[in-house]
Amino acid sequence: MPDTPIASLLGPLRxxxxxxxxxxxxxxxxPYAEDWRRLYQGRTAAVIRPADTAELAAxxxxxxxxxxxxxxxxGNTSMVGGATPAEDGSELxxxxxxxxxxxxxxxxxxxxxxxxxxxxxxxxxxxxxAGCLLPLSISSEGTAxxxxxLSTNAGGNNTVRFGNARELVLGLEVVLADGQVWNGxxxxxxxxxxxxxxxxxxxxxxxxxVITAAVMKLVPRPLATEVAxxxxxxxxxxxxxxxxxxxxxxxxxxxxxxxxxxxxxFVLKHIPGTILPLASPAAHYALIExxxxxxxxxxxxxxxxxxxxxxxxxxxxDAAIAESEAQRQAIWRLRxxxxxxxxxxGASVKNDVAVPVAKVPELIRRATAVxxxxxxxSRVVPFGHLGDGNxxxxxxxxxxxxxxxxxxxxxxxxxxxxEVVRDLGGSFSAExxxxxxxxxxxxxxxxxxxxxLMRRIKAALDPQGIMNPGKVLPPAGGG
Amino acid sequence: MPDTPIASLLGPLRxxxxxxxxxxxxxxxxPYAEDWRRLYQGRTAAVIRPADTAELAAxxxxxxxxxxxxxxxxGNTSMVGGATPAEDGSELxxxxxxxxxxxxxxxxxxxxxxxxxxxxxxxxxxxxxAGCLLPLSISSEGTAxxxxxLSTNAGGNNTVRFGNARELVLGLEVVLADGQVWNGxxxxxxxxxxxxxxxxxxxxxxxxxVITAAVMKLVPRPLATEVAxxxxxxxxxxxxxxxxxxxxxxxxxxxxxxxxxxxxxFVLKHIPGTILPLASPAAHYALIExxxxxxxxxxxxxxxxxxxxxxxxxxxxDAAIAESEAQRQAIWRLRxxxxxxxxxxGASVKNDVAVPVAKVPELIRRATAVxxxxxxxSRVVPFGHLGDGNxxxxxxxxxxxxxxxxxxxxxxxxxxxxEVVRDLGGSFSAExxxxxxxxxxxxxxxxxxxxxLMRRIKAALDPQGIMNPGKVLPPAGGG
Numbered sequence: 001m002p003d004t005p006i007a008s009l010l011g012p013l014r015x016x017x018x019x020x021x022x023x024x025x026x027x028x029x030x031p032y033a034e035d036w037r038r039l040y041q042g043r044t045a046a047v048i049r050p051a052d053t054a055e056l057a058a059x060x061x062x063x064x065x066x067x068x069x070x071x072x073x074x075g076n077t078s079m080v081g082g083a084t085p086a087e088d089g090s091e092l093x094x095x096x097x098x099x100x101x102x103x104x105x106x107x108x109x110x111x112x113x114x115x116x117x118x119x120x121x122x123x124x125x126x127x128x129x130a131g132c133l134l135p136l137s138i139s140s141e142g143t144a145x146x147x148x149x150l151s152t153n154a155g156g157n158n159t160v161r162f163g164n165a166r167e168l169v170l171g172l173e174v175v176l177a178d179g180q181v182w183n184g185x186x187x188x189x190x191x192x193x194x195x196x197x198x199x200x201x202x203x204x205x206x207x208x209x210v211i212t213a214a215v216m217k218l219v220p221r222p223l224a225t226e227v228a229x230x231x232x233x234x235x236x237x238x239x240x241x242x243x244x245x246x247x248x249x250x251x252x253x254x255x256x257x258x259x260x261x262x263x264x265x266f267v268l269k270h271i272p273g274t275i276l277p278l279a280s281p282a283a284h285y286a287l288i289e290x291x292x293x294x295x296x297x298x299x300x301x302x303x304x305x306x307x308x309x310x311x312x313x314x315x316x317x318d319a320a321i322a323e324s325e326a327q328r329q330a331i332w333r334l335r336x337x338x339x340x341x342x343x344x345x346g347a348s349v350k351n352d353v354a355v356p357v358a359k360v361p362e363l364i365r366r367a368t369a370v371x372x373x374x375x376x377x378s379r380v381v382p383f384g385h386l387g388d389g390n391x392x393x394x395x396x397x398x399x400x401x402x403x404x405x406x407x408x409x410x411x412x413x414x415x416x417x418x419e420v421v422r423d424l425g426g427s428f429s430a431e432x433x434x435x436x437x438x439x440x441x442x443x444x445x446x447x448x449x450x451x452x453l454m455r456r457i458k459a460a461l462d463p464q465g466i467m468n469p470g471k472v473l474p475p476a477g478g479g
Numbered sequence: 480m481p482d483t484p485i486a487s488l489l490g491p492l493r494x495x496x497x498x499x500x501x502x503x504x505x506x507x508x509x510p511y512a513e514d515w516r517r518l519y520q521g522r523t524a525a526v527i528r529p530a531d532t533a534e535l536a537a538x539x540x541x542x543x544x545x546x547x548x549x550x551x552x553x554g555n556t557s558m559v560g561g562a563t564p565a566e567d568g569s570e571l572x573x574x575x576x577x578x579x580x581x582x583x584x585x586x587x588x589x590x591x592x593x594x595x596x597x598x599x600x601x602x603x604x605x606x607x608x609a610g611c612l613l614p615l616s617i618s619s620e621g622t623a624x625x626x627x628x629l630s631t632n633a634g635g636n637n638t639v640r641f642g643n644a645r646e647l648v649l650g651l652e653v654v655l656a657d658g659q660v661w662n663g664x665x666x667x668x669x670x671x672x673x674x675x676x677x678x679x680x681x682x683x684x685x686x687x688x689v690i691t692a693a694v695m696k697l698v699p700r701p702l703a704t705e706v707a708x709x710x711x712x713x714x715x716x717x718x719x720x721x722x723x724x725x726x727x728x729x730x731x732x733x734x735x736x737x738x739x740x741x742x743x744x745f746v747l748k749h750i751p752g753t754i755l756p757l758a759s760p761a762a763h764y765a766l767i768e769x770x771x772x773x774x775x776x777x778x779x780x781x782x783x784x785x786x787x788x789x790x791x792x793x794x795x796x797d798a799a800i801a802e803s804e805a806q807r808q809a810i811w812r813l814r815x816x817x818x819x820x821x822x823x824x825g826a827s828v829k830n831d832v833a834v835p836v837a838k839v840p841e842l843i844r845r846a847t848a849v850x851x852x853x854x855x856x857s858r859v860v861p862f863g864h865l866g867d868g869n870x871x872x873x874x875x876x877x878x879x880x881x882x883x884x885x886x887x888x889x890x891x892x893x894x895x896x897x898e899v900v901r902d903l904g905g906s907f908s909a910e911x912x913x914x915x916x917x918x919x920x921x922x923x924x925x926x927x928x929x930x931x932l933m934r935r936i937k938a939a940l941d942p943q944g945i946m947n948p949g950k951v952l953p954p955a956g957g958g
Contacts, residue, residue, distance in 0.1 A: 108722060108837040155669050164669060166678075167646065182928040187835040189867040190634050190643060190909035192682055193917075194925050194951055195933045199645075199678035203671055220726045243587060247699045249773040251730025294728040294781070302773070356666040358587040388668040430669035438672075446673055449661040453940070454674045460939035461932070472673055 006045045006068060006092065013048055013092075016058045021098070023047040032093045035084040036077050040436060042085035044071075047093040053115075053173060053181060053212045059094065060210065061179030069466045070094045072206035074148030075119065077140040079352070080435025082152060082205050082471055091469065096147045099212055105130045110218040111170060111187045116147025116211050120154075123216065132218040135162035135254075139336065147211045153203035155431040157289075160387030161254040162219070166202040171215035174201050177208070177462035187215050200457070205433055206468040208461045222254075222291035226299045227328040228307065230319040231282030235361035237315035238286045242357075242387055244306050245288060252299060255289035256387035257335050258360070263381040266341040266396075267334050274333055277320035286386070287335050338383050338392075347403035348381070348396045349413045353421045354430035357389040364391065366420045371395050374416050375409065390430040393417050439474040485524045485547060485571065492527055492571075495537045500577070502526040511572045514563040515556050519915060521564035523550075526572040532652060532660060532691045538573065539689065540658030548945045549573045551685035553627030554598065556619040558831070559914025561631060561684050561950055570948065575626045578691055584609045589697040590649060590666045595626025595690050599633075602695065611697040614641035614733075618815065626690045632682035634910040636768075639866030640733040641698070645681040650694035653680050656687070656941035666694050679936070684912055685947040687940045701733075701770040705778045706807040707786065709798040710761030714840035716794035717765045721836075721866055723785050724767060731778060734768040735866035736814050737839070742860040745820035745875075746813050753812055756799035765865070766814050817862050817871075826882035827860070827875045828892045832900045833909035836868040843870065845899045850874050853895050854888065869909040872896050918953040 856877030
């Protein structure tokens with residue numbers, strides 16, 4: 001509990017951020033107190049919207065002095081309640097939305113210095129205007145903000161080529177839990193001068209400090225792109241095909257997605273305007289995107305050569321290559337509408353898991369068998385980033401059963417899938433983070449020395465525990 | 480000072496690691512107590528050489544219990560005394576050399592799980608045998624060990640394409656300062672389950688714990704390579720040429736090195752068998768290597784097209800493309816013999832600095848002017864990884880002066896160069912780390928909130944201060 005009643009803080013907070021920077025009307029604050037998936041309904045006395053890093057630092061200093069907890073919030077698109085305040089009203093929401101400036105962009109340096117409240121889309125646009133590419137793309141990019149993207153180490157479709165968000169950061173500016181500002185906005189590709197602090201704040205989900213700006217790496221803009229959809233014989237065949245493209249030219253392979261026949265069927269059934277550009281439906285699909293800034297790279301010939309070899313070996317059964325931007329988008333739509341189609345088909349239980357790339361076929365086979373045996377008639381919908389070992393292993397309810405009864409068994413299903421994942425040396429959260437939803441899993445998966453290290457770091461950097469409490473780490477004594 | 484006389488520890492240590500695992504004869508321990516550059520002559524009562532992680536952990540537990548400090552040591556190739564024990568004999572050397580097993584290699588997964596005491600060369604060889612490439616190469620690779628490579632976040636010639644050592648690590652096994660073993664040897668490309676601990680230990684120079692094994696990323700083996708040496712008009716022309724190659728196909732550009740005419744002249748003068756494959760000497764050179772696993776990539780055509788365009792615009796004055804492996808090696812030798820040639824020419828002062836890539840020409844011009852004005856007749860030899868913004872800005876003594884008198888002014892020269900580097904937002908140690916040589920620079924360069932964060936992390940993870948004392952962080956009170 002805070003040392004000071006929150007109400008008495010509102011005056012001093014207003015003095016720092018001004019009228020415009022403080023929302024206290026429950027009508028205004030409500031959207032900030034609920035998570036995107038509507039799993040949590042928090043309550044907060046105020047949403048603080050500082051205009052710049054200096055104001056934000058003053059806010060944190062005040063809260064540190066009075067022991068009041070802060071929940072940093074970007075676009076509020078967390079899948080795990082990572083930016084939602086507690087129900088008891090003891091926490092204030094700290095919105096980054098007004099820190100949305102592009103501070104610098106340098107196409108020779110291939111760096112973008114940008115504030116945390118800018119959306120990923122705005123960052124991408126700035127890169128394009130400078131003739132470059134920010135090689136990070138996720139479905140919420142129009143809303144998700146850079147600060148949240150980095151605090152959750154976002155992944156997405158192009159990770160197989162360019163890495164996770166943490167691989168794209170050269171420097172950070174962070175307001176620490178005591179209100180000090182660490183200016184680590186360096187634009188250096190090599191810098192071995194002490195501990196790598198930026199990687200500690202990236203992925204910490206706002207529990208160690210507030211990221212206020214970052215230096216992001218850019219890459220040259222691609223000038224050639226090819227997209228193909230393949231019917232493949234099995235998950236093993238999809239992995240084989242991935243290996244062929246990677247061996248041939250890993251730098252050109254910017255996306256390699258797996259989809260099950262069930263998932264694609266749901267999309268074709270529920271999403272108007274979608275079509276399958278192949279002769280007949282298949283049990284397994286691979287979606288491949290190649291791209292390069294090299295204009296004369298003959299990507300089409302590469303694509304055809306690799307597919308022909310795979311076809312000859314029996315792994316690929318059919319393939320369609322997009323002939324236009326419209327066709328490219330139509331193929332990608334089969335992948336991107338997966339969530340929406342599953343929703344329309346009924347209730348589903350979601351697992352965002354990762355295993356070593358070589359273990360993806362085993363994951364799909366074993367987790368499918370486990371789920372079908374646990375809930376006869378359930379329809380498994382594995383799909384996602386095969387090239388990263390990251391599969392969204394979703395389980396759709398059986399037809400003609402009560403959705404609520406199915407959902408009542410959600411933890412049973414998640415546990416069953418996760419048991420396979422653990423056995424394969426995997427992760428229970430590949431992309432989405434831990435947030436409020438999954439700290440309870442940390443002792444079993446990351447317990448012992450690892451969780452103790454995390455707790456020590458938390459205590460060292462946020463001794464009062466005022467930065468996004470209840471996220472990432474389970475309550476003390478929890479392992 | 481340790482709580483227990485070190486002598487009384489030798490028995491219990493021998494009980495853990497056996498006779499073979501403990502060196503106490505000064506004749507045996509001497510090579511472990513001196514750094515590679517012979518800047519420091521330390522003293523140690525024993526060199527402990529555990530056979531595996533369990534033995535190593537037991538050693539650390541014993542030392543933690545008795546408060547005795549340990550200096551982890553790999554190949555002992557530090558340029559900054561990072562693995563040398565103190566002169567007072569209060570520290571024990573912990574050699575990783577016997578932990579040299581390859582635990583696993585998976586060419587489908589493209590991962591190598593390897594112990595810390597294996598040399599980089601052994602790791603590279605294991606990758607090649609599996610049909611892959613470990614894309615990290617430094618000049619000491621035959622001696623330097625994986626644990627040291629990761630503890631110092633090594634860079635090298637291929638960083639422009641594949642990143643620093645920290646970009647190549649998926650998982651770590653670390654013995655913590657209290658002797659607990661953290662098994663974080665995960666082979667996952669995506670895993671957002673709490674703080675990114677591995678990046679904290681990478682680059683920490685053994686001050687937070689001892690890396691005992693790692694999961695490294697591999698890449699497909701290149702099947703085509705081209706190497707060229709170009710005479711360029713200026714540092715600006717070298718940067719322009721780098722930009723041309725990067726825009727064309729950044730994935731094919733695996734090295735882009737800058738050399739000054741002075742440095743190449745020293746090599747040609749002092750190193751037998753070296754030749755300049757161009758019509759006449761130039762004031763500035765660029766060394767370019769392209770490579771790709773794609774057999775049909777027509778790299779030669781790419782190289783010629785980019786060079787022709789640069790030639791037409793006046794930036795490139797002459798170029799030689801290697802026609803054989805022997806010619807490739809001959810061109811690379813001009814770069815690799817730089818240190819040896821400078822040594823033969825006389826005394827020199829070395830600066831391993833980095834600036835934003837776009838600022839490299841300004842760094843070279845300004846630092847050259849400053850040095851020539853400070854020490855008339857001195858010969859600046861800037862060379863190195865232009866594509867990473869990392870220049871080895873070495874300063875050679877004037878001809879016909881006393882070497883000692885020149886070297887007496889080494890800190891004056893370093894300070895003068897570093898003033899320019901700081902003004903350009905750079906780093907005083909791009910690749911080599913901080914070690915024992917440069918902690919005194921930390922308060923001025925990384926002081927305030929940043930150094931305070933580092934100290935808090937050190938105190939949280941190594942509260943007794945027994946892990947590699949005196950390295951990286953300056954003594955308390957130092958900023």
